[in-house]
Amino acid sequence: DLLLTLGYDSDKPENLRRFRDIQPDAYYPVYGDAGARGYEAQSTGNLYARLERRGASLTYGDFVTQSAAGPRALGAFSRSLSGAAGHFEDHRMRVDAFTSRERSPHRVDELPGLGTSGPYALARAPVLENSERVEIVTRDRNQPGVVLRSAPRARFTDYELDARAGVILFKSPVPSVDAELNPVFVRVHYDLESGGEPFWVSGGEGRFKVHERLELGGSYVDDHSPGERGELRSAFAATRLGSHTTLLAEYAATRGAGRGRGDGARLELGHEGGRLQARLYGAVTDRAFFNPSAGFAAGRGEAGARLNARLAERSQLRGEALYSSDAGGDERRGGLLVALDQSLSRTLRGELGVRAGLEKLRGASAPPASLALHTRLQAQWAGRPELSGYAEYDQDVRDSRRTAALGGEFRFSARGRLYARHELASSLSSLYALDPGRRRLATTVGVDADMTGGAHLFSEYRLSDALSGRDAEAALGLRNAWRLADGTRVNLSFERVSPLLGSGAGPSTAASAAIERLEDERWKATSRLELRSGRMGDGALLTLAAAGRVDSAWTVLGRNLASLSTEHGRGRVRKERFQVGIAYRRPAAEAWDALGRYELRLDEVTGGATAPRVTAAGPGRRVAHVLSAHGTGRAFERLSASLGWAAKWAAQGGEGVRTASRAHWVDGRAGFELGRRWDAGVLASALFGEGFRSRRDGLGLELGRQLGDGVWLSAGWNRLGY
Numbered sequence: 001d002l003l004l005t006l007g008y009d010s011d012k013p014e015n016l017r018r019f020r021d022i023q024p025d026a027y028y029p030v031y032g033d034a035g036a037r038g039y040e041a042q043s044t045g046n047l048y049a050r051l052e053r054r055g056a057s058l059t060y061g062d063f064v065t066q067s068a069a070g071p072r073a074l075g076a077f078s079r080s081l082s083g084a085a086g087h088f089e090d091h092r093m094r095v096d097a098f099t100s101r102e103r104s105p106h107r108v109d110e111l112p113g114l115g116t117s118g119p120y121a122l123a124r125a126p127v128l129e130n131s132e133r134v135e136i137v138t139r140d141r142n143q144p145g146v147v148l149r150s151a152p153r154a155r156f157t158d159y160e161l162d163a164r165a166g167v168i169l170f171k172s173p174v175p176s177v178d179a180e181l182n183p184v185f186v187r188v189h190y191d192l193e194s195g196g197e198p199f200w201v202s203g204g205e206g207r208f209k210v211h212e213r214l215e216l217g218g219s220y221v222d223d224h225s226p227g228e229r230g231e232l233r234s235a236f237a238a239t240r241l242g243s244h245t246t247l248l249a250e251y252a253a254t255r256g257a258g259r260g261r262g263d264g265a266r267l268e269l270g271h272e273g274g275r276l277q278a279r280l281y282g283a284v285t286d287r288a289f290f291n292p293s294a295g296f297a298a299g300r301g302e303a304g305a306r307l308n309a310r311l312a313e314r315s316q317l318r319g320e321a322l323y324s325s326d327a328g329g330d331e332r333r334g335g336l337l338v339a340l341d342q343s344l345s346r347t348l349r350g351e352l353g354v355r356a357g358l359e360k361l362r363g364a365s366a367p368p369a370s371l372a373l374h375t376r377l378q379a380q381w382a383g384r385p386e387l388s389g390y391a392e393y394d395q396d397v398r399d400s401r402r403t404a405a406l407g408g409e410f411r412f413s414a415r416g417r418l419y420a421r422h423e424l425a426s427s428l429s430s431l432y433a434l435d436p437g438r439r440r441l442a443t444t445v446g447v448d449a450d451m452t453g454g455a456h457l458f459s460e461y462r463l464s465d466a467l468s469g470r471d472a473e474a475a476l477g478l479r480n481a482w483r484l485a486d487g488t489r490v491n492l493s494f495e496r497v498s499p500l501l502g503s504g505a506g507p508s509t510a511a512s513a514a515i516e517r518l519e520d521e522r523w524k525a526t527s528r529l530e531l532r533s534g535r536m537g538d539g540a541l542l543t544l545a546a547a548g549r550v551d552s553a554w555t556v557l558g559r560n561l562a563s564l565s566t567e568h569g570r571g572r573v574r575k576e577r578f579q580v581g582i583a584y585r586r587p588a589a590e591a592w593d594a595l596g597r598y599e600l601r602l603d604e605v606t607g608g609a610t611a612p613r614v615t616a617a618g619p620g621r622r623v624a625h626v627l628s629a630h631g632t633g634r635a636f637e638r639l640s641a642s643l644g645w646a647a648k649w650a651a652q653g654g655e656g657v658r659t660a661s662r663a664h665w666v667d668g669r670a671g672f673e674l675g676r677r678w679d680a681g682v683l684a685s686a687l688f689g690e691g692f693r694s695r696r697d698g699l700g701l702e703l704g705r706q707l708g709d710g711v712w713l714s715a716g717w718n719r720l721g722y
Contacts, residue, residue: 012046097205107191110292111186134155137149171478179446205219230259245271262287269281300327337354377391386411419445481514490516510533555584624650627647679705
């Protein structure tokens with residue numbers, strides 16, 4: 001009942017990518033077979049070891065700490081590390097502990113959604129590869145310090161990261177607001193490449209079921225990261241007060257260099273019954289509290305309550321109360337909604353109620369308290385339960401302040417919907433703080449297809465034994481797409497947010513359209529166009545990709561990504577990535593197999609546009625062509641051989657300076673069978689720079705012998721260095 005996994009490599013390079021998962025765009029983009037590739041021992045260090053027995057495990061290698069789950073919100077600690085980790089779990093308790101000796105500083109960035117797939121530039125670079133953890137975070141429009149939802153994203157499947165430039169590109173647009181106009185952000189935890197002094201990061205968490213209705217636990221983290229050195233302590237309790245009622249309590253404290261001690265507390269009561277659903281929560285954090293992984297912002301007091309009570313078969317009471325303030329009391333906001341929801345017919349529902357709100361800002365003239373009549377009418381198309389629409393209208397009973405909204409949705413599957421909402425509000429801050437001097441006009445249209453756990457999609461991307469499903473989806477796949485009857489997938493989104501008065505941000509518009517064809521077993525293709533326009537600048541992104549099996553031996557894959565962003569009055573940034581991969585494989589015949597690749601990379605900055613990390617300094621143009629090919633096969637009955645060639649041409653210019661470089665690399669190996677039990681080989685290579693004016697050579701020998709059935713031992717020696 002013991003499972004042991006061991007791996008050791010004495011010559012691993014520094015800054016090796018964490019977890020060492022297969023990069024679909026590294027080496028060759030297509031290999032001509034559908035084999036799934038991976039690493040059993042994922043470690044950036046020389047050693048990987050894992051021992052497992054039932055509910056316990058010990059690991060030395062790369063791992064991810066536990067994120068916010070269950071009763072943990074204030075005490076959540078989310079980070080990928082390399083070191084030792086232990087886990088134990090049975091029916092009554094669970095214990096996790098970890099420790100890591102790191103050199104890479106850690107950062108957390110939260111970037112507002114743009115309504116497009118990107119690119120989204122991180123604040124710092126280069127990033128330690130695979131150290132990042134990406135989430136799509138949705139915050140409450142009425143309580144910006146409260147996270148409503150946090151959805152993790154997977155690398156290659158959902159996004160791609162250029163670690164050198166620190167730029168993320170998603171497989172589907174990230175909206176700036178969701179269907180209810182709550183703001184959406186991209187939150188990224190990542191480590192930076194650094195050769196600084198090593199430091200320790202250690203921690204642990206324990207949970208214990210004192211009783212079948214009561215669970216207690218706590219966590220501790222000691223982080224010595226440069227600039228973020230500190231401790232995080234938390235304690236939590238969860239109890240079931242009844243068959244449908246739960247109570248959660250949590251306390252967390254942080255201590256950091258230069259920040260002092262910060263405290264936070266949270267309480268949540270929930271009830272999920274047949275006739276009553278209710279949630280009551282409150283959280284308080286002081287300004288010194290520092291935990292970017294927490295679900296609540298620092299220096300805030302947040303409270304809320306939501307209630308849905310079924311009064312009769314066709315009637316229910318809906319209530320909502322919110323309170324939000326900063327730690328110093330400079331900002332306070334409160335709101336209350338009470339409404340009666342009544343079914344008027346089989347396809348029509350109505351809602352009538354009262355909405356009240358109050359907002360106070362220190363140093364600003366606060367708008368008067370609002371008391372508005374709230375109405376909502378929701379209709380479902382007769383005979384088409386997947387189609388529905390609604391209209392909302394709130395009118396202050398004392399003056400002209402109002403909000404109005406129209407919306408609808410089409411549910412095309414159990415997990416997918418096409419939605420739209422248009423809203424005009426006399427407010428910039430909250431539905432509960434209407435302001436006659438400020439108005440906001442917002443429109444959003446999009447497709448929301450929840451593909452969480454949708455691993456079955458991989459089989460649809462598989463290319464007739466020539467390309468594995470995971471690799472094909474990473475190269476071609478759309479996310480959150482709408483599937484039509486003929487198998488075509490489309491992804492559409494549109495949003496326009498326009499503060500008409502009282503804001504200097506100006507209107508912004510984003511739109512995207514994508515289409516994907518997967519039905520043909522021999523060819524797969526996708527294309528996507530995204531546009532964004534705003535007061536500060538405009539942007540466009542175009543991606544094209546196709547993969548196909550030409551015949552039983554030839555496979556080809558091509559991709560192109562082009563982006564153009566313009567900063568009004570300053571200049572523009574242009575980026576292009578073009579890649580073609582070719583594979584020739586005939587597994588049934590002892591013939592030659594070959595792989596080929598061509599790649600173009602272009603970065604261009606004109607005027608005074610800001611494109612961090614695109615060029616070495618200021619405006620300019622950088623272009624590179626990379627070409628490589630490898631082949632292997634049997635030349636004669638007892639002779640096998642492999643050959644490789646690669647070349648790179650690069651040029652960079654700007655501000656009157658231009659540089660260019662060229663390099664070629666060739667290598668080869670010949671293997672000779674010396675009877676049934678012995679073989680020998682010779683390896684040679686050469687690197688040419690600046691044409692053929694400089695050269696580095698390599699020469700090596702190897703000898704092998706069969707020790708027994710299925711066991712072959714070989715040794716090699718490099719006579720010349722390279």
